[in-house]
Amino acid sequence: MNTSTSPLPSVDEKPTYVREMFSDTARRYDLMNRLMTVGQDQRWRRMVIEACNLPPNGRLLDVATGTADIALEAIKQHPDITVFGSDFTREMMLVGQMKDTDERIPFIEADAMQLPFPADSFDAACSGFLMRNVTDIAATFAEQKRVVKAGGRVVCLEITRPATPVWRDLFHLYFHKFVPRVTAWFSSNKSAYDYLPASTLAFPRPPELKAIMKAVGISNIRYRTLMLGTIAIHVGEA
Secondary structure (H helix, E strand, O other): OOOOOOOOOOOOOHHHHHHHHHHHHHHHHHHHHHHHHOOOHHHHHHHHHHHHOOOOOOEEEEEOOOOOHHHHHHHHHOOOOEEEEEEOOHHHHHHHHHHOOOOOOOEEEOOOOOOOOOOOOEEEEEEEOOHHHOOOHHHHHHHHHHHEEEEEEEEEEEEOOOOOHHHHHHHHHHHHHHHHHHHHHHOOOOOHHHHHHHHHHHOOOHHHHHHHHHHOOOEEEEEEEEOOOOEEEEEEEO
């Protein structure tokens, strides 16, 4: 447990903290997302799969698949593809398995910074709301680049902070007032109420995240922001 006054766990504590937090909220995670995003998270996941630019019979890795919303959206858009879902929180994947009624998705328990796949295994890798929760963003992107074939896509969906002062102030109010209250309905972990807003404020803004992707060798990187600059989708090539 983090004994400091910061709502963020230390680097050493973070993996255990994050796993316990998501284990605790797994069965209520989808509903929590719908409420906090006013249902827009489903549209963003559709955009992630479109950005993956998957070929016929392609192979996709959904890193930190969680309850498998992105992986299931990929199958919906491309019924002929193979999708793997990896996550290091088993309880989240168990919820995803219940939703995968056709048993199309192999679920693999794995650390996003040590993916158990050979190099050049996939046509694309994507993640949704993963990067705030890892201890090394660059290493996580480097692993996705490693397992994706040359020219394949690496796509990242994340929360970000608006640049415009007015929206930035509203964003701050939303994440420090509304989000903790919503989280409190779904989690018995009291410190989790403060983790989401704190992790978002500490997260790199879109230009900085683009620079991290570039530093690990991902190329042709572009991004777009949504929902008044509070959401960013980054797309690059391995």
